[in-house]
Amino acid sequence: MNVYDSERIAEGLRPLGYRMTSSPEAADLIIVNTCAIREKAEQKVFSFLGRVSGLKRKKPGLIVAVGGCVAQQEGKKILKRAPHVNVVFGTHTIPRLPQMIERIESGGYRVVDIEMSDEIEAHETATIPQDNGKTASFVTIMQGCDNYCTYCVVPYVRGREMSRTPESIIREIREIVKSGVREVTLLGQNVNSYGKKEGLCSFPELLARINEIEGLWRVRFTTSHPKDLSEDLIYAFENLDKLCKHIHLPVQSGSNRILKRMNRKYTRELYLERVEKLRAVCPGIAITSDMIVGFPGETRADFEETLELMKIVEYDGLFAFKYSDRPNAPAGRFPDKIPEEEKKERLRILLDLQEHFTIKKNQAMIGSTERVLVDGFSKKQSSGIRNPKSEIRSQDIQWTGRTSTNKIINFVQGDACNKIFTGEMIHVRIDRAFSHSLRGKPIKIEPSGLKGESYAA
Ligand code: 5AD
Ligand code: SF4
Secondary structure (H helix, E strand, O other), X not given: XXXXXXXXXXXXXXXXOOOOOOOHHHOOEEEEEEOOOOHHHHHHHHHHHHHHHHHHHHOOOOEEEEEEHHHHHHOOHHHHHOOOOOEEEXXXXXXXXXXXXXXXXXXXXXXXXXXXXXXXXXXXXXXXXOOOXXXXXXXXXXXXXXXXXXXXXXXXXXXXXXXXXXXXXXXXXXXXXXXXXXXXXXXXXXHHHOOOOOOOOOHHHHHXXXXXXOOOOEEEEEOOOHHHOOHHHHHHHXXXXXXXXXXXXXXXXXXXXXXXXXXXXXXXXXXXXXXXXXXXXXXXXXXXXXXXXOOOOOOHHHHHHHHHHHHHHOOOEEEEEEOOOOOOOHHHHOOOOOOHHHHHHHHHHHHHHHHHHXXXXXXXXXXXXXXXXXXXXXXXXXXXXXXXXXXXXXXXXEEEEEOOOOOEEEEEOOOOOOOOOOOOEEXXXXXXXXXXXXXXXXXXXXXXXXXXXXOOO
């Protein structure tokens, strides 16, 4: 969500003449878009602001703005803690940022605008990012959250749940598809309750409408709350050819006692039932999850139940976190806090177990041929691919793309496909598996016009 917001922030400042720079040192304006989800993310904000203060000493005209969830939470306290900051803007005030910057440019005093609104106007009037050569893009379909999980800061910093209209979402997707985007990831804290409050269409209906957009090849979404995962949504994986075979379904804990204390409103049994249904309807669907270890009161036995659940589900990937107290979130006041050392130990055990499943799943793909949407060059160009004049030969360029199940596949061009471009759908035979990616050989570029996920090789 922050990546998406950052794009909107950058786009909104274009009319003022701002462009991206390659380093903070080269910038006239630095915007720190912050995350408050865990304590560590928040600490990073202040250590980065410390670095920025050094830059400002060298370049006094530098404008510094802080936005996002930490800005929303801390407001003008940020100005006290970081006196070099000129602007603090909140999660609902992004559209007003250009005016705030203009005010500072013309010598105005520091500004804090973190007002929250009951309207979703911010997104309705959002500037749509222009052609930036990307294949995949995020699109926010709703903001805020009404679920109040007891550990979570989101309802306090992103406000009440609000959905955009289908028309506005579809308009935005059509625009970005025109600029070359082939895959969209629809964003919301709980996409399953899309439109309910406003009486708009349901989320599966929205997906069906998006599935019809010409020129769009793939649709993903995140995040799904297990309590609201409907039958209709499960069947969308069978019925919609562009919907990717991957669902992120955060379970957080495998213990009913802890799920109750977290206010998650589902049981371990209900969760497992839904996973089973998903796999029955869509065999081979990749399932990933979020997990919190060391929630207040989590006993060793509760933690064992989490490990047991992981063994039953065998996730394709997992994001796991040590519980941390958040301002306003009720769990901060719960007794029986778990010592840091114990949380660390539980996290290590859990990640080790997951590593085993991730590798097992990736290894099972060796020898298979996967449809891969090419994202571009791999960030990690492996050493040894340069020729003696240190020029990269085109057949040695490392490319990267993703499967429908969201696995990262790296490959070099090869003889069978000697003209690969970003944004193409290609077929890759997998020959090696690692814990975070796979490698393979491209064997065929798909003809255009046949791009839904049900297209058979
Ligand atoms: N402590 C640790 N992890 C948290 N998450 C949210 N709040 C906290 C917290 N206070 C995790 C959850 C959520 C993910 C985005 O971050 O697992 O799904
Ligand atoms: Fe936070 Fe729970 Fe809402 Fe997710 S569903 S954003 S964890 S309150």
